Amino acid sequence: MIVENVLVDFLKKFDENPFLVKIKGKEYKIGDGMPEFTVNFHKTIPVAELMTSTSLALGEAYMDNDLEIEGDLYNALDHFLGQMGKFSTDEKALKKLMFSSTAKKNQEKEVRSHYDLGNDFYKLWLDDTMSYSCGYFRHEDDTLYQAQVNKVDYILEKLHLEKGMSLLDIGCGWGFLLTEAAKKYKVHGTGITLSAEQHKEATRKVAELGLEDLVTIKVMDYRDLPKCGQQFDRIVSVGMVEHVGRDNYQKFMNCANQVLKPGGLFLLHFISALKEHPGDPWIKKYIFPGGKVPSLREMAYCAAEENFHTLDIENLRLHYNKTLLCWLFNYREHKDEVRRMFDERFVRMWDLYLASCAATFHNGVIDLHQILMSKGINNEVPMVRWY
Numbered sequence: 001m002i003v004e005n006v007l008v009d010f011l012k013k014f015d016e017n018p019f020l021v022k023i024k025g026k027e028y029k030i031g032d033g034m035p036e037f038t039v040n041f042h043k044t045i046p047v048a049e050l051m052t053s054t055s056l057a058l059g060e061a062y063m064d065n066d067l068e069i070e071g072d073l074y075n076a077l078d079h080f081l082g083q084m085g086k087f088s089t090d091e092k093a094l095k096k097l098m099f100s101s102t103a104k105k106n107q108e109k110e111v112r113s114h115y116d117l118g119n120d121f122y123k124l125w126l127d128d129t130m131s132y133s134c135g136y137f138r139h140e141d142d143t144l145y146q147a148q149v150n151k152v153d154y155i156l157e158k159l160h161l162e163k164g165m166s167l168l169d170i171g172c173g174w175g176f177l178l179t180e181a182a183k184k185y186k187v188h189g190t191g192i193t194l195s196a197e198q199h200k201e202a203t204r205k206v207a208e209l210g211l212e213d214l215v216t217i218k219v220m221d222y223r224d225l226p227k228c229g230q231q232f233d234r235i236v237s238v239g240m241v242e243h244v245g246r247d248n249y250q251k252f253m254n255c256a257n258q259v260l261k262p263g264g265l266f267l268l269h270f271i272s273a274l275k276e277h278p279g280d281p282w283i284k285k286y287i288f289p290g291g292k293v294p295s296l297r298e299m300a301y302c303a304a305e306e307n308f309h310t311l312d313i314e315n316l317r318l319h320y321n322k323t324l325l326c327w328l329f330n331y332r333e334h335k336d337e338v339r340r341m342f343d344e345r346f347v348r349m350w351d352l353y354l355a356s357c358a359a360t361f362h363n364g365v366i367d368l369h370q371i372l373m374s375k376g377i378n379n380e381v382p383m384v385r386w387y
Contacts, residue, residue: 006047011039013086017079022070037076040068053094054087059282063349074328074355081356082363089281098278100290102245104221108194110290111243115195119174124337125330130174130201133239133269134320134368144326147319152177153184155236157387158312158372159265161185165233168192168259170222171240175202175215182214190230192220223251226258235260238269241299242291246276249294249302257306263378266308271320272296272369287353296369308373311381316368317361324358 008021008028018031020038029035043066049057061067069076091098100106119130126132127145135147136154155177161167163186169178172191175198181187193199202217220228222244235256244252256266273293284291300310331338331354338347360366374381 004044007041007044007050010047010050014080014083016083019076019079036079037072038070039076040070042066042068051088052090053281055084055089055280055282056094056285059286059349059352062352063286063345065344065348073351074325074358077356077359078362081359081365084280084360084363084365089278091278094281097281097284100284102247102290104223107243107245107290108221110288111194112196113289114287115193116197118341119197119201121338121341122174124334125327127326129176131176132173133323134316135323135326136316136319137322144323144330147323147326148176149180151319152180154387155238155267155269155370156181156185158267158370159234159236160381160386161187161234163187166190166230167234167236168225168230168232170225170235170237170256171243172198172202172217173238174198175205175217177236177238178202178215178217179206179209179211182211183209186214187234189215190232191215191217192222192225193217194219194221222255225255228259230259231261232259233261233264235264235266236269237267239271241268241270242293243288244292245290246292246294246298249298250305253302253306253308257308257375260375262376263380264375265311265378265381266373266375268299268303268369268371268373270294270299270369272299272367274364274367283353286349293366296367296371299369299371303371303373307376309375309377310371310373311378312370312372312385314370316370317364317366320368321358321361324354324361328354328358 004023011021011030015031018033018035020035021028021030022038022040023044045057045061127148129145129148131148135144136151137147138150165187167181167187167189169191172178172193175191178189178191181189199217199219206212206215241252260266271293273295276295276298279292335347
């Protein structure tokens with residue numbers, strides 16, 4: 001009984017949106033008004049664990065089915081995760097998890113732990129473009145596929161591409177952006193990734209489309225770019241800098257600077273935060289080991305240090321909320337197939353991951369920014385937003 005009361009007392013600080021707590025048949029109401037959702041604890045969580053990491057304690061309880069949400073998980077998280085500033089995180093106790101090595105070997109291992117889960121897994125819930133980043137919904141009724149095509153078209157338009165140009169994609173994923181650039185603009189594209197699975201599928205797709213003369217996919221660390229001996233007219237990086245680590249942001253910008261031609265354009269598309277923070281322990285442990293969300297201002301600072309002139313900044317936060325809700329719907333449609341690939345704990349973990357990310361974007365806990373930059377002055381770019 002004492003343990004239950006202490007748990008309820010801990011949860012009382014999350015009172016901005018009313019909800020119900022059930023523990024062993026007893027109900028406790030948090031906040032004023034009609035409860036928005038119900039959290040049913042099949043097993044109590046020690047408050048010491050909640051104090052060490054609220055995120056880890058609640059996340060693991062959900063994964064283990066010790067905690068159940070009655071009703072829609074996304075709706076509950078949407079009402080709850082706007083209060084993440086009240087979460088407890090003991091960074092000293094979690095030092096190894098929160099601040100992992102940014103050495104090449106370790107970062108390659110971390111990246112592969114996520115992206116090499118298998119192409120068949122990602123094909124279950126991504127669209128046919130195999131785009132694992134924020135879509136761009138030009139119209140309310142755009143499908144996920146159309147939104148991803150829109151996103152790539154939008155980025156390519158921002159880059160002001162011309163036939164024969166060279167384009168580098170840092171963190172190219174499954175290669176859709178590069179194949180579209182080659183087909184639509186006849187540019188020569190080079191993509192780099194650390195994922196063996198992405199490299200295999202992207203290379204297969206390039207060959208299937210007959211674009212081997214225009215597109216090359218390599219397994220390469222961005223830090224090795226200056227040694228490749230190539231210079232590019234344009235650089236794009238979509239959803240990759242989140243894996244670089246705070247200690248390496250300047251290094252990342254410096255490597256881009258070294259391989260971009262003077263006057264060249266660089267578009268950086270990344271999940272961002274309002275202020276600098278070490279990240280979420282549950283996400284780091286189970287989803288993106290070593291991941292870190294940069295703030296917009298620190299990326300802008302690092303860009304300026306490399307003589308990158310900022311031409312435009314755009315926030316696509318709500319587009320990512322909608323993208324994630326599409327992924328969540330698709331994922332839930334294919335849960336039985338996921339169960340055949342992984343165990344039930346994994347199934348619940350990824351359901352929680354997609355739903356919680358959608359909720360954090362909706363609540364502005366994180367943003368999605370696109371920054372368009374030029375290396376030095378480029379007076380050839382149109383004076384108005386031509387895209």
